[in-house]
Amino acid sequence: MPTHGYELDDLKEQYKTVSVSENGSNTYVLVEKAGLPPGCHPKETPVLLVLNSGQPRPEIYVKPGIKILNGQDPRSTSIINIQGQSWMQFSYNLEFDRNKHSLVQFIAGSLRRFSKN
């Protein structure tokens, strides 16, 4: 399965249960449980990465239903269907260079966005 130049081994080391699937030019990586910032409910979420050589960085999605520290829904999110399943797209601010940063860093950095609204 094409990994589009990304290293997947450290994902498995960090998150234990990681699965992949492929459709067209995309490779989908499913991380069963990734930790959310303190105060979030639930404490962990499934994460979906969409890898594609044509994109500067992966797309990242989490399962809908996350409440942040103040008990509210995070802002600037949208629920969309990917591969026939429901995922939440969210805004985040992260510098990512695929030549320098790993996917583990990418997930951790993106999810840090749920520490605030």
Add this chain to the structure above:
Amino acid sequence: MKIRIPENLGISLRKEIFKRGGHEYVAFALVSHTMAGNEILVLVKDIEFLAEQEYVETLYHGAHWRGSATIRILNRALAGKLGILLFHAHEYSESVGLSMDDVKSARELLPVYQNLIPDRPHGSIVIGHESAAGIVLLPGEDAISEVTSVRWLGDVMRDWTPHGNRKISSPVVPAIYSTQALLIGSSGQRKLSHTKVAVVGLSGGGSHVVQQLSHLGVGEIIAIDPDISEEDNRHRVIGMTKKDIREETPKVEVMRRMARSINDEVALKPVGHLVSEEFAITELKRADVVIGCVDSLHARADIQALCLRYLIPYVDIGLLIVPGENGSVSIGGNIITSIPGRACLWCMRFLSEKKLAEETGGKPRSYFQGTEKQAQVVSFNGLLASAAMNELLQLVTGFGPSSTAVSIKKFDGVSNTLEDWKVEPLQNCPICRTELAAGDPVWEKL
């Protein structure tokens, strides 16, 4: 266990296996699958045929082919993580079934396929004269399941069952539908009464659709909308009352009440969720046809992706009223029927990445809070909804002449005309290529 075949693949499949020659012809369908309600749907994604030189001449009846051909097909199935259905024909059989030889060879072959590709179904199917039967080995199971129907998608959906189109014992049409059946026939009425229709968006267009589906007597309406009743809906949402506004009744409940009051034989499943939410996706997968009455291109893209993935015909309606200066006005609408394997909204250039980006102002979709309020008038909503219901009637009952043309019905509210615009669909559409019959993904653990 039901099989669905997109129009383009269905045409070539039938052509191949009904071919006449010195031997029987076979075709290998590469399939995905999903669970829809309590039913397994097997979805044909691609078809592999054998070249004449790949068949082996024998003295025995049937088709025999070289091992190298089997390896070629297995490699394709493995690469796409797809199951294999072997199709052949008993051309003249009105009631059809696998022969004892067919069953014997399937029982030998299917476990081999399952061993190599365990996450997908594999089966052997025989097609007769407007009839179909077969057996399938489902993922994780040792016992075989019987195929209950094969659905050929097209401008008319045709379900072939083991008993074909033999007359059912009670063709009596209930009095309520007696004049309707003069057009669609008793078999058309029976088909309607077994049809599940998902309606996405329950405002001006969607409420008219629910009303007409209730009158038509479909089997079930799956009504999808997360919103509650609001005062500025009341001028166009059929069935909505002042009390609903005061009590903030969910639109799905307004629709349930209306459907019940019109025809208590029609079940309505209220789904108060966005179409992209898990519960709504689960319910939508049960539908035979989806009617989209939504106001954003992004919602249309979501519905289209799901309908392609699970091989469900999708009828989309949309209206745009633009009041101009000096009393000028433009009122335009579309009714688009997307038949999987013929053309999708992307093939017809109704959706594009550029248009989606324009809708969100170039920002990511997570910043998109929906379209701005637009002019809406109940009479125009109703006209488009009625045209969509005619599309549904054609899909289910085939009351009109069949057509293979790709077209969009264009409504002009100023001249009050509805025209059929022929469309040259995009060749090699990237959305159809990836989404068509993709079914549920198969995950491979790292």
